[in-house]
Amino acid sequence: MKKIKMTSLMMTKYGGINEVLEFQEISKPTISSKQILIKTKAASYNPLDYKIIRGDFKSVRKIDFPKGIGRDVSGIVEDIGTDVEGFKIGDNVFSRISEEYVGTMAEYVVSNESDVCLMPSNLNFLESASIPLAGLTVYQSLVDIAKLSVGENILIYAGSGGVGTIAIQLSKYLGANVTTTTSTNNVDMVKNLGADKVIDYTKQSFLDDNEKYDVVYDTLGGQHTVDSFKVLKENGRVVSIAGDLDDITAEQLGLNKFIRFILSMKARKITKAASKINASYRFYLMSPNGNQLNELAKLYEKEFIKPVIDNTYTFEDSIAAIDYLSKGHARGKVVIEFPD
Numbered sequence: 103m104k105k106i107k108m109t110s111l112m113m114t115k116y117g118g119i120n121e122v123l124e125f126q127e128i129s130k131p132t133i134s135s136k137q138i139l140i141k142t143k144a145a146s147y148n149p150l151d152y153k154i155i156r157g158d159f160k161s162v163r164k165i166d167f168p169k170g171i172g173r174d175v176s177g178i179v180e181d182i183g184t185d186v187e188g189f190k191i192g193d194n195v196f197s198r199i200s201e202e203y204v205g206t207m208a209e210y211v212v213s214n215e216s217d218v219c220l221m222p223s224n225l226n227f228l229e230s231a232s233i234p235l236a237g238l239t240v241y242q243s244l245v246d247i248a249k250l251s252v253g254e255n256i257l258i259y260a261g262s263g264g265v266g267t268i269a270i271q272l273s274k275y276l277g278a279n280v281t282t283t284t285s286t287n288n289v290d291m292v293k294n295l296g297a298d299k300v301i302d303y304t305k306q307s308f309l310d311d312n313e314k315y316d317v318v319y320d321t322l323g324g325q326h327t328v329d330s331f332k333v334l335k336e337n338g339r340v341v342s343i344a345g346d347l348d349d350i351t352a353e354q355l356g357l358n359k360f361i362r363f364i365l366s367m368k369a370r371k372i373t374k375a376a377s378k379i380n381a382s383y384r385f386y387l388m389s390p391n392g393n394q395l396n397e398l399a400k401l402y403e404k405e406f407i408k409p410v411i412d413n414t415y416t417f418e419d420s421i422a423a424i425d426y427l428s429k430g431h432a433r434g435k436v437v438i439e440f441p442d
């Protein structure tokens with residue numbers, strides 16, 4: 103039987119964004135019994151996409167090239183597996199697809215039913231595609247891990263980024279007092295998202311602010327992770343999505359004891375800083391989850407959270423889009439629109 107083809111943006115090897123990405127005609131994917139085939143209407147990028155292209159994770163995750171890119175999708179259900187119960191052909195859905203089925207920069211995408219959710223009824227495809235990976239990251243970090251609660255003080259680094267713009271809004275919804283960092287151009291934007299206090303990092307360091315926090319949400323890593331403990335209350339929590347791996351996550355990733363030992367040596371500044379003030383440190387790696395996406399969808403429908411899109415590119419221009427994101431100064435999300 104002749105295979106039906108589709109266009110997909112593919113990584114051909116590790117390297118520079120403008121050298122290793124190309125559009126290829128590949129087979130339209132097929133689904134198994136608990137999967138959904140989505141006709142892509144929009145997709146979005148996350149820093150993970152360009153970090154993988156750069157080869158940042160090549161020692162821990164092997165890739166067979168060519169490989170698709172992109173993890174966030176919104177679109178129309180084209181086909182459902184025989185055991186799919188929660189969705190029907192024609193539904194508008196969105197998903198952070200599982201790593202096995204990456205990528206979403208393609209005309210059709212496969213997702214496990216358990217990773218799919220109906221789109222928020224008040225949002226369009228572009229807005230919905232901006233949510234899954236960043237939204238689930240924030241939800242899992244602040245609700246499941248930090249257990250952020252009413253009246254607590256939280257410091258969120260990079261409030262203007264894809265993650266930060268959602269973190270500010272979810273923290274306010276949870277009743278926390280939010281301080282965030284950003285540069286001058288974005289100060290008004292993060293205030294409008296609900297930040298109670300904004301530190302313009304080009305003019306002042308959060309270290310000089312004399313404020314102590316119950317929770318620091320570290321979206322920057324490096325020295326920011328270590329410095330988080332200098333502004334944390336006794337017994338406070340640092341949740342990082344960009345710093346050094348903690349042992350819990352290293353074990354979840356199946357890393358062997360030797361690698362975990364090396365990682366624990368690398369993270370010893372953090373462990374020391376945490377134990378001095380009896381604080382906790384968690385590095386958190388998000389995972390796809392259709393049920394939690396549904397919880398988020400309700401918050402978007404009630405407008406407790408609004409999507410923040412920096413820019414929309416056409417599928418044709420999707421290489422320029424990831425190049426832009428990789429500069430590290432996006433204001434919200436970078437979204438790709440697919441042709442009808």
Ligand SMILES: NC(=O)c1ccc[n+]([C@@H]2O[C@H](COP(=O)([O-])OP(=O)(O)OC[C@H]3O[C@@H](n4cnc5c(N)ncnc54)[C@H](OP(=O)(O)O)[C@@H]3O)[C@@H](O)[C@H]2O)c1
Nearest residue numbers: 149239260262263264265285343344386387388430431432
């Ligand atoms: N562990 C996980 O599961 C997970 C999940 C999602 C994301 N992440 C990681 O989390 C990080 C953030 O993701 P993202 O999607 O939010 O990235 P992003 O959208 O690319 O972040 C860009 C934002 O960062 C701000 N920024 C850059 N340097 C800053 C600084 N020194 N201080 C304050 N703000 C600064 C920029 O603001 P200015 O232009 O004003 O500088 C810009 O608005 C990435 O490293 C990503 O890989 C991890």
